[in-house]
Amino acid sequence: MLYLDILSSLGIIRQRIDKELQESLKDVGINISCGHVWLLSLVYNNGGEIEIKSLVSALEKKKTTISEMVVTLEKRGLLEKYQSSYDKRIYCVKATEKAELLKDDIQDVINKIASKVMLDIKDEDISITARTIQKMVDNLG
Numbered sequence: 001m002l003y004l005d006i007l008s009s010l011g012i013i014r015q016r017i018d019k020e021l022q023e024s025l026k027d028v029g030i031n032i033s034c035g036h037v038w039l040l041s042l043v044y045n046n047g048g049e050i051e052i053k054s055l056v057s058a059l060e061k062k063k064t065t066i067s068e069m070v071v072t073l074e075k076r077g078l079l080e081k082y083q084s085s086y087d088k089r090i091y092c093v094k095a096t097e098k099a100e101l102l103k104d105d106i107q108d109v110i111n112k113i114a115s116k117v118m119l120d121i122k123d124e125d126i127s128i129t130a131r132t133i134q135k136m137v138d139n140l141g
Contacts, residue, residue: 024109044103048095
């Protein structure tokens with residue numbers, strides 16, 4: 001029963017984070033989906049550019065799903081897709097100036113949610129939980 005409670009709680013946490021993220025983004029005038037936010041965050045955290053295959057790996061989505069997300073963000077003027085200059089088989093995306101203007105607001109929203117999630121939890125407990133969740137991810141991988 002404990003295992004079911006843990007798995008259920010993980011699902012609830014994910015849903016509540018997504019809901020909070022969507023509402024908080026709308027509050028600051030950003031109207032993009034949670035999945036697009038996580039993708040943009042990876043681009044931001046990689047210096048503003050990243051290979052598509054790295055997005056596929058990090059987000060654990062099918063390449064076609066990532067491609068659709070990239071196309072949507074391109075249409076909104078947030079990403080530019082290009083071929084690598086050193087290997088024409090490799091495609092990358094780059095954050096546009098418009099995306100860079102949203103970066104601080106997006107990161108602030110994510111940081112506020114993270115602070116809310118971690119409120120009143122000791123750093124030691126957070127570290128243990130992070131290691132445990134990573135082990136769960138590895139077990140399923």
